[in-house]
Amino acid sequence: MESFMHSSRIFIVGSGVVGTATGEGFRAFGHRVSFVDISPSRVRQLQARGLDASTKLDLTDEPADAVIFLTLPTPNDGLAYDLRALTEGTAAVGRALAATDRRHTVVVRSTVPPGTTDGLVRSVLEHSSGRTEGEGFGLAANPEFLRAATAGEDFRNPWMTVIGSRDLRAVAQLRHLLTPYGGKLRTFSDPAEAELVKCANNLFNATKISFWNELWLVARRANLDLDDIAATVADAAEGSWNPRYGIRGGAPYGGVCLPKDTRGFLGYAEEIGVEMPLLRAVVETNDRMVEVVDQEADVAVSIPFARASTPATV
Incomplete structure:
Protein backbone atom coordinates (compact mmCIF):
# COMPACT_ATOMS: atom_id res chain seq x y z
CA MET A 1 0.00 0.00 0.00
CA PRO A 191 20.29 3.91 -20.69
CA ALA A 192 21.53 2.41 -23.97
CA GLU A 193 21.63 -1.01 -22.32
CA ALA A 194 17.96 -0.71 -21.34
CA GLU A 195 17.13 0.44 -24.86
CA LEU A 196 18.94 -2.54 -26.37
CA VAL A 197 17.06 -4.90 -24.05
CA LYS A 198 13.79 -3.77 -25.65
CA CYS A 199 15.11 -3.92 -29.21
CA ALA A 200 16.62 -7.37 -28.64
CA ASN A 201 13.37 -8.54 -27.04
CA ASN A 202 11.37 -7.63 -30.14
CA LEU A 203 14.00 -8.96 -32.54
CA PHE A 204 14.12 -12.28 -30.70
CA ASN A 205 10.33 -12.61 -30.79
CA ALA A 206 10.28 -11.81 -34.52
CA THR A 207 13.06 -14.29 -35.21
CA LYS A 208 11.32 -17.05 -33.27
CA ILE A 209 8.06 -16.49 -35.17
CA SER A 210 9.85 -16.51 -38.52
CA PHE A 211 11.80 -19.62 -37.53
CA TRP A 212 8.64 -21.59 -36.83
CA ASN A 213 6.96 -20.27 -39.96
CA GLU A 214 9.93 -21.51 -41.97
CA LEU A 215 9.57 -24.92 -40.30
CA TRP A 216 5.83 -24.79 -41.02
CA LEU A 217 6.60 -24.64 -44.74
CA VAL A 218 8.79 -27.74 -44.39
CA ALA A 219 6.21 -29.60 -42.32
CA ARG A 220 3.43 -28.77 -44.78
CA ARG A 221 5.50 -30.06 -47.69
CA ALA A 222 6.29 -33.24 -45.74
CA ASN A 223 2.62 -33.68 -44.67
CA LEU A 224 3.45 -33.39 -40.96
CA ASP A 225 1.56 -31.68 -38.12
CA LEU A 226 3.82 -28.84 -36.93
CA ASP A 227 1.63 -27.89 -33.95
CA ASP A 228 2.40 -31.09 -32.02
CA ILE A 229 6.02 -31.01 -33.17
CA ALA A 230 6.56 -27.42 -32.05
CA ALA A 231 4.88 -28.05 -28.69
CA THR A 232 7.21 -30.99 -28.09
CA VAL A 233 10.30 -28.97 -29.08
CA ALA A 234 9.25 -26.21 -26.66
CA ASP A 235 9.53 -28.78 -23.86
CA ALA A 236 12.55 -30.67 -25.17
CA ALA A 237 15.01 -28.19 -26.73
CA GLU A 238 17.38 -26.59 -24.24
CA GLY A 239 17.10 -23.32 -26.15
CA SER A 240 13.43 -23.21 -25.16
CA TRP A 241 13.45 -24.22 -21.49
CA ASN A 242 16.87 -22.85 -20.44
CA PRO A 243 16.72 -19.02 -20.56
CA ARG A 244 20.53 -18.76 -20.50
CA TYR A 245 21.18 -21.15 -23.35
CA GLY A 246 23.10 -19.53 -26.18
CA ILE A 247 23.03 -15.96 -24.86
CA ARG A 248 26.78 -15.58 -24.26
CA GLY A 249 28.03 -13.29 -27.01
CA GLY A 250 31.17 -14.16 -28.94
CA ALA A 251 30.63 -17.90 -28.66
CA PRO A 252 29.66 -19.57 -31.96
CA TYR A 253 28.01 -22.96 -31.80
CA GLY A 254 30.24 -25.95 -32.41
CA GLY A 255 30.54 -29.58 -31.43
CA VAL A 256 29.04 -32.37 -33.48
CA CYS A 257 25.26 -31.86 -33.62
CA LEU A 258 24.58 -28.23 -34.43
CA PRO A 259 27.01 -27.74 -37.35
CA LYS A 260 26.03 -31.00 -39.06
CA ASP A 261 22.28 -30.68 -38.51
CA THR A 262 21.96 -27.08 -39.66
CA ARG A 263 23.79 -27.88 -42.90
CA GLY A 264 22.20 -31.29 -43.32
CA PHE A 265 18.68 -29.94 -42.87
CA LEU A 266 19.35 -27.24 -45.47
CA GLY A 267 20.05 -30.04 -47.93
CA TYR A 268 16.90 -31.90 -46.91
CA ALA A 269 14.79 -28.75 -47.40
CA GLU A 270 16.28 -28.25 -50.87
CA GLU A 271 15.44 -31.84 -51.78
CA ILE A 272 11.75 -31.33 -50.96
CA GLY A 273 11.69 -27.91 -52.64
CA VAL A 274 11.55 -25.55 -49.64
CA GLU A 275 13.78 -22.50 -49.28
CA MET A 276 14.99 -21.78 -45.75
CA PRO A 277 16.66 -18.34 -45.85
CA LEU A 278 16.58 -17.94 -42.08
CA LEU A 279 18.35 -21.23 -41.42
CA ARG A 280 20.86 -20.41 -44.16
CA ALA A 281 21.51 -17.05 -42.47
CA VAL A 282 22.05 -18.88 -39.16
CA VAL A 283 24.79 -21.00 -40.72
CA GLU A 284 26.40 -18.00 -42.41
CA THR A 285 26.29 -15.93 -39.22
CA ASN A 286 27.93 -18.72 -37.26
CA ASP A 287 30.64 -19.13 -39.89
CA ARG A 288 31.42 -15.39 -39.68
CA MET A 289 31.51 -15.57 -35.89
CA VAL A 290 34.01 -18.44 -36.02
CA GLU A 291 36.24 -16.27 -38.22
CA VAL A 292 35.98 -13.33 -35.81
CA VAL A 293 36.86 -15.48 -32.80
CA ASP A 294 39.79 -17.08 -34.64
CA GLN A 295 41.14 -13.68 -35.73
CA GLU A 296 40.92 -12.28 -32.20
CA ALA A 297 42.66 -15.36 -30.84
CA ASP A 298 45.49 -14.89 -33.36
CA VAL A 299 45.89 -11.26 -32.32
CA ALA A 300 45.99 -12.19 -28.62
CA VAL A 301 48.67 -14.81 -29.24
CA SER A 302 50.79 -12.34 -31.19
CA ILE A 303 50.87 -9.86 -28.28
CA PRO A 304 52.86 -11.28 -25.32
CA PHE A 305 51.38 -8.81 -22.82
CA ALA A 306 47.83 -9.68 -23.84
CA ARG A 307 48.63 -13.36 -23.66
CA ALA A 308 50.04 -13.00 -20.16
CA SER A 309 47.31 -10.76 -18.76
CA THR A 310 44.16 -12.16 -20.34
CA PRO A 311 42.35 -14.60 -18.03
CA ALA A 312 41.65 -18.06 -19.40
CA THR A 313 38.11 -18.79 -20.55
CA VAL A 314 36.31 -21.99 -19.76
Whole structure:
Protein backbone atom coordinates (compact mmCIF):
# COMPACT_ATOMS: atom_id res chain seq x y z
CA MET A 1 0.00 0.00 0.00
CA GLU A 2 3.03 2.26 0.04
CA SER A 3 2.21 3.56 -3.45
CA PHE A 4 -1.08 5.01 -2.19
CA MET A 5 0.59 6.72 0.77
CA HIS A 6 3.21 8.42 -1.41
CA SER A 7 1.48 9.29 -4.68
CA SER A 8 3.47 10.92 -7.48
CA ARG A 9 2.70 13.47 -10.17
CA ILE A 10 2.92 11.87 -13.60
CA PHE A 11 2.57 13.19 -17.13
CA ILE A 12 2.15 10.91 -20.14
CA VAL A 13 3.34 12.58 -23.36
CA GLY A 14 1.89 10.64 -26.27
CA SER A 15 -1.38 8.99 -25.32
CA GLY A 16 -1.81 6.09 -27.69
CA VAL A 17 -2.12 2.46 -26.62
CA VAL A 18 1.11 2.40 -24.60
CA GLY A 19 0.66 5.85 -23.10
CA THR A 20 -2.94 5.24 -22.09
CA ALA A 21 -2.19 1.85 -20.52
CA THR A 22 0.77 3.35 -18.67
CA GLY A 23 -1.20 6.32 -17.34
CA GLU A 24 -4.25 4.32 -16.33
CA GLY A 25 -2.02 1.79 -14.62
CA PHE A 26 -0.47 4.54 -12.52
CA ARG A 27 -3.88 6.06 -11.75
CA ALA A 28 -5.03 2.70 -10.42
CA PHE A 29 -2.30 2.93 -7.77
CA GLY A 30 -3.36 6.37 -6.64
CA HIS A 31 -0.95 8.55 -8.63
CA ARG A 32 -2.11 11.81 -10.16
CA VAL A 33 -1.82 11.45 -13.93
CA SER A 34 -2.26 13.88 -16.82
CA PHE A 35 -2.24 12.83 -20.46
CA VAL A 36 -0.78 14.97 -23.25
CA ASP A 37 -1.36 14.37 -26.95
CA ILE A 38 -1.17 16.61 -30.03
CA SER A 39 -4.38 15.09 -31.41
CA PRO A 40 -7.43 17.10 -30.26
CA SER A 41 -9.74 14.16 -31.03
CA ARG A 42 -7.64 11.84 -28.91
CA VAL A 43 -7.66 14.36 -26.07
CA ARG A 44 -11.45 14.60 -26.27
CA GLN A 45 -11.73 10.80 -26.14
CA LEU A 46 -9.60 10.71 -23.00
CA GLN A 47 -11.58 13.52 -21.40
CA ALA A 48 -14.83 11.71 -22.19
CA ARG A 49 -13.50 8.83 -20.11
CA GLY A 50 -12.97 11.15 -17.16
CA LEU A 51 -9.19 11.45 -17.63
CA ASP A 52 -7.19 14.66 -17.32
CA ALA A 53 -5.93 15.31 -20.85
CA SER A 54 -4.59 18.27 -22.83
CA THR A 55 -2.80 19.07 -26.08
CA LYS A 56 -0.03 20.93 -24.23
CA LEU A 57 2.28 20.11 -21.34
CA ASP A 58 2.16 22.78 -18.63
CA LEU A 59 4.47 22.47 -15.61
CA THR A 60 4.26 26.03 -14.30
CA ASP A 61 1.94 25.35 -11.36
CA GLU A 62 3.35 21.98 -10.31
CA PRO A 63 4.29 22.12 -6.61
CA ALA A 64 6.43 18.98 -6.66
CA ASP A 65 8.85 17.18 -8.95
CA ALA A 66 6.99 15.20 -11.59
CA VAL A 67 7.85 12.21 -13.75
CA ILE A 68 7.24 12.78 -17.47
CA PHE A 69 6.94 9.64 -19.61
CA LEU A 70 7.63 9.89 -23.33
CA THR A 71 5.37 7.30 -24.98
CA LEU A 72 5.60 8.66 -28.50
CA PRO A 73 5.45 6.64 -31.74
CA THR A 74 8.76 5.57 -33.31
CA PRO A 75 7.74 3.86 -36.58
CA ASN A 76 10.23 2.63 -39.12
CA ASP A 77 11.11 4.62 -42.23
CA GLY A 78 12.53 1.93 -44.48
CA LEU A 79 15.54 0.47 -42.64
CA ALA A 80 15.59 3.13 -39.93
CA TYR A 81 13.56 4.41 -37.01
CA ASP A 82 11.53 7.55 -37.67
CA LEU A 83 12.23 9.65 -34.56
CA ARG A 84 10.50 12.84 -35.69
CA ALA A 85 7.53 12.48 -33.32
CA LEU A 86 9.88 11.66 -30.45
CA THR A 87 12.05 14.68 -31.27
CA GLU A 88 9.08 17.06 -31.48
CA GLY A 89 7.56 15.72 -28.28
CA THR A 90 10.87 15.96 -26.46
CA ALA A 91 11.32 19.56 -27.59
CA ALA A 92 7.86 20.37 -26.23
CA VAL A 93 8.84 18.83 -22.90
CA GLY A 94 12.03 20.90 -22.90
CA ARG A 95 10.06 24.11 -23.42
CA ALA A 96 7.80 23.17 -20.52
CA LEU A 97 10.85 22.53 -18.33
CA ALA A 98 12.16 26.00 -19.17
CA ALA A 99 9.07 27.56 -17.59
CA THR A 100 9.47 25.92 -14.17
CA ASP A 101 12.02 25.88 -11.35
CA ARG A 102 11.33 22.26 -10.40
CA ARG A 103 13.66 19.39 -11.28
CA HIS A 104 11.39 16.99 -13.14
CA THR A 105 12.43 13.59 -14.48
CA VAL A 106 11.94 12.67 -18.15
CA VAL A 107 11.58 8.97 -18.93
CA VAL A 108 11.87 7.50 -22.43
CA ARG A 109 9.36 4.67 -22.67
CA SER A 110 9.18 4.54 -26.47
CA THR A 111 11.12 1.86 -28.33
CA VAL A 112 14.27 3.53 -29.66
CA PRO A 113 17.69 2.52 -30.99
CA PRO A 114 20.44 2.26 -28.35
CA GLY A 115 21.92 5.63 -27.45
CA THR A 116 18.77 7.68 -28.10
CA THR A 117 18.11 8.66 -24.49
CA ASP A 118 21.66 9.80 -23.78
CA GLY A 119 22.02 11.28 -27.27
CA LEU A 120 19.02 12.70 -29.07
CA VAL A 121 16.66 13.09 -26.11
CA ARG A 122 19.22 14.62 -23.76
CA SER A 123 20.52 17.08 -26.36
CA VAL A 124 17.02 18.17 -27.43
CA LEU A 125 15.93 18.63 -23.80
CA GLU A 126 19.02 20.66 -22.96
CA HIS A 127 18.68 22.83 -26.05
CA SER A 128 14.96 23.53 -25.67
CA SER A 129 15.00 23.97 -21.87
CA GLY A 130 18.30 25.77 -21.40
CA ARG A 131 19.05 23.33 -18.59
CA THR A 132 21.65 20.63 -18.04
CA GLU A 133 20.76 16.99 -17.57
CA GLY A 134 21.44 15.93 -13.99
CA GLU A 135 21.10 19.39 -12.50
CA GLY A 136 18.11 20.81 -14.36
CA PHE A 137 16.23 17.57 -15.01
CA GLY A 138 16.51 13.84 -14.51
CA LEU A 139 16.68 11.41 -17.42
CA ALA A 140 16.05 7.68 -17.72
CA ALA A 141 14.97 4.92 -20.08
CA ASN A 142 12.12 2.60 -19.09
CA PRO A 143 11.13 0.55 -22.16
CA GLU A 144 7.68 -1.00 -22.23
CA PHE A 145 6.83 -4.66 -22.87
CA LEU A 146 3.12 -4.30 -23.57
CA ARG A 147 1.06 -6.22 -26.10
CA ALA A 148 -1.49 -4.12 -27.95
CA ALA A 149 -4.42 -6.42 -27.18
CA THR A 150 -3.64 -6.69 -23.45
CA ALA A 151 -1.67 -3.50 -22.75
CA GLY A 152 -3.53 -2.58 -19.56
CA GLU A 153 -3.23 -6.05 -18.07
CA ASP A 154 0.43 -6.29 -19.07
CA PHE A 155 1.23 -3.00 -17.34
CA ARG A 156 -0.52 -4.02 -14.13
CA ASN A 157 1.16 -7.44 -14.11
CA PRO A 158 4.59 -7.08 -15.73
CA TRP A 159 6.87 -10.02 -16.33
CA MET A 160 9.89 -7.72 -16.44
CA THR A 161 10.59 -4.05 -15.64
CA VAL A 162 13.75 -2.44 -17.01
CA ILE A 163 15.23 0.88 -15.88
CA GLY A 164 18.32 2.51 -17.37
CA SER A 165 19.79 5.74 -16.00
CA ARG A 166 23.01 7.35 -14.81
CA ASP A 167 20.89 9.39 -12.37
CA LEU A 168 20.47 7.58 -9.04
CA ARG A 169 17.61 9.90 -8.10
CA ALA A 170 15.75 9.01 -11.28
CA VAL A 171 16.30 5.30 -10.62
CA ALA A 172 14.90 5.69 -7.11
CA GLN A 173 11.83 7.52 -8.45
CA LEU A 174 11.12 4.79 -10.98
CA ARG A 175 11.70 2.05 -8.44
CA HIS A 176 9.12 3.69 -6.20
CA LEU A 177 6.64 3.90 -9.05
CA LEU A 178 7.12 0.49 -10.61
CA THR A 179 8.09 -1.95 -7.83
CA PRO A 180 4.51 -2.26 -6.45
CA TYR A 181 3.38 -3.90 -9.71
CA GLY A 182 5.63 -6.92 -9.14
CA GLY A 183 7.63 -8.89 -11.68
CA LYS A 184 11.39 -8.94 -12.13
CA LEU A 185 13.25 -5.62 -12.02
CA ARG A 186 16.51 -4.96 -13.85
CA THR A 187 18.43 -1.69 -13.61
CA PHE A 188 21.28 -0.50 -15.85
CA SER A 189 23.58 2.47 -15.33
CA ASP A 190 23.67 3.11 -19.08
CA PRO A 191 20.29 3.91 -20.69
CA ALA A 192 21.53 2.41 -23.97
CA GLU A 193 21.63 -1.01 -22.32
CA ALA A 194 17.96 -0.71 -21.34
CA GLU A 195 17.13 0.44 -24.86
CA LEU A 196 18.94 -2.54 -26.37
CA VAL A 197 17.06 -4.90 -24.05
CA LYS A 198 13.79 -3.77 -25.65
CA CYS A 199 15.11 -3.92 -29.21
CA ALA A 200 16.62 -7.37 -28.64
CA ASN A 201 13.37 -8.54 -27.04
CA ASN A 202 11.37 -7.63 -30.14
CA LEU A 203 14.00 -8.96 -32.54
CA PHE A 204 14.12 -12.28 -30.70
CA ASN A 205 10.33 -12.61 -30.79
CA ALA A 206 10.28 -11.81 -34.52
CA THR A 207 13.06 -14.29 -35.21
CA LYS A 208 11.32 -17.05 -33.27
CA ILE A 209 8.06 -16.49 -35.17
CA SER A 210 9.85 -16.51 -38.52
CA PHE A 211 11.80 -19.62 -37.53
CA TRP A 212 8.64 -21.59 -36.83
CA ASN A 213 6.96 -20.27 -39.96
CA GLU A 214 9.93 -21.51 -41.97
CA LEU A 215 9.57 -24.92 -40.30
CA TRP A 216 5.83 -24.79 -41.02
CA LEU A 217 6.60 -24.64 -44.74
CA VAL A 218 8.79 -27.74 -44.39
CA ALA A 219 6.21 -29.60 -42.32
CA ARG A 220 3.43 -28.77 -44.78
CA ARG A 221 5.50 -30.06 -47.69
CA ALA A 222 6.29 -33.24 -45.74
CA ASN A 223 2.62 -33.68 -44.67
CA LEU A 224 3.45 -33.39 -40.96
CA ASP A 225 1.56 -31.68 -38.12
CA LEU A 226 3.82 -28.84 -36.93
CA ASP A 227 1.63 -27.89 -33.95
CA ASP A 228 2.40 -31.09 -32.02
CA ILE A 229 6.02 -31.01 -33.17
CA ALA A 230 6.56 -27.42 -32.05
CA ALA A 231 4.88 -28.05 -28.69
CA THR A 232 7.21 -30.99 -28.09
CA VAL A 233 10.30 -28.97 -29.08
CA ALA A 234 9.25 -26.21 -26.66
CA ASP A 235 9.53 -28.78 -23.86
CA ALA A 236 12.55 -30.67 -25.17
CA ALA A 237 15.01 -28.19 -26.73
CA GLU A 238 17.38 -26.59 -24.24
CA GLY A 239 17.10 -23.32 -26.15
CA SER A 240 13.43 -23.21 -25.16
CA TRP A 241 13.45 -24.22 -21.49
CA ASN A 242 16.87 -22.85 -20.44
CA PRO A 243 16.72 -19.02 -20.56
CA ARG A 244 20.53 -18.76 -20.50
CA TYR A 245 21.18 -21.15 -23.35
CA GLY A 246 23.10 -19.53 -26.18
CA ILE A 247 23.03 -15.96 -24.86
CA ARG A 248 26.78 -15.58 -24.26
CA GLY A 249 28.03 -13.29 -27.01
CA GLY A 250 31.17 -14.16 -28.94
CA ALA A 251 30.63 -17.90 -28.66
CA PRO A 252 29.66 -19.57 -31.96
CA TYR A 253 28.01 -22.96 -31.80
CA GLY A 254 30.24 -25.95 -32.41
CA GLY A 255 30.54 -29.58 -31.43
CA VAL A 256 29.04 -32.37 -33.48
CA CYS A 257 25.26 -31.86 -33.62
CA LEU A 258 24.58 -28.23 -34.43
CA PRO A 259 27.01 -27.74 -37.35
CA LYS A 260 26.03 -31.00 -39.06
CA ASP A 261 22.28 -30.68 -38.51
CA THR A 262 21.96 -27.08 -39.66
CA ARG A 263 23.79 -27.88 -42.90
CA GLY A 264 22.20 -31.29 -43.32
CA PHE A 265 18.68 -29.94 -42.87
CA LEU A 266 19.35 -27.24 -45.47
CA GLY A 267 20.05 -30.04 -47.93
CA TYR A 268 16.90 -31.90 -46.91
CA ALA A 269 14.79 -28.75 -47.40
CA GLU A 270 16.28 -28.25 -50.87
CA GLU A 271 15.44 -31.84 -51.78
CA ILE A 272 11.75 -31.33 -50.96
CA GLY A 273 11.69 -27.91 -52.64
CA VAL A 274 11.55 -25.55 -49.64
CA GLU A 275 13.78 -22.50 -49.28
CA MET A 276 14.99 -21.78 -45.75
CA PRO A 277 16.66 -18.34 -45.85
CA LEU A 278 16.58 -17.94 -42.08
CA LEU A 279 18.35 -21.23 -41.42
CA ARG A 280 20.86 -20.41 -44.16
CA ALA A 281 21.51 -17.05 -42.47
CA VAL A 282 22.05 -18.88 -39.16
CA VAL A 283 24.79 -21.00 -40.72
CA GLU A 284 26.40 -18.00 -42.41
CA THR A 285 26.29 -15.93 -39.22
CA ASN A 286 27.93 -18.72 -37.26
CA ASP A 287 30.64 -19.13 -39.89
CA ARG A 288 31.42 -15.39 -39.68
CA MET A 289 31.51 -15.57 -35.89
CA VAL A 290 34.01 -18.44 -36.02
CA GLU A 291 36.24 -16.27 -38.22
CA VAL A 292 35.98 -13.33 -35.81
CA VAL A 293 36.86 -15.48 -32.80
CA ASP A 294 39.79 -17.08 -34.64
CA GLN A 295 41.14 -13.68 -35.73
CA GLU A 296 40.92 -12.28 -32.20
CA ALA A 297 42.66 -15.36 -30.84
CA ASP A 298 45.49 -14.89 -33.36
CA VAL A 299 45.89 -11.26 -32.32
CA ALA A 300 45.99 -12.19 -28.62
CA VAL A 301 48.67 -14.81 -29.24
CA SER A 302 50.79 -12.34 -31.19
CA ILE A 303 50.87 -9.86 -28.28
CA PRO A 304 52.86 -11.28 -25.32
CA PHE A 305 51.38 -8.81 -22.82
CA ALA A 306 47.83 -9.68 -23.84
CA ARG A 307 48.63 -13.36 -23.66
CA ALA A 308 50.04 -13.00 -20.16
CA SER A 309 47.31 -10.76 -18.76
CA THR A 310 44.16 -12.16 -20.34
CA PRO A 311 42.35 -14.60 -18.03
CA ALA A 312 41.65 -18.06 -19.40
CA THR A 313 38.11 -18.79 -20.55
CA VAL A 314 36.31 -21.99 -19.76
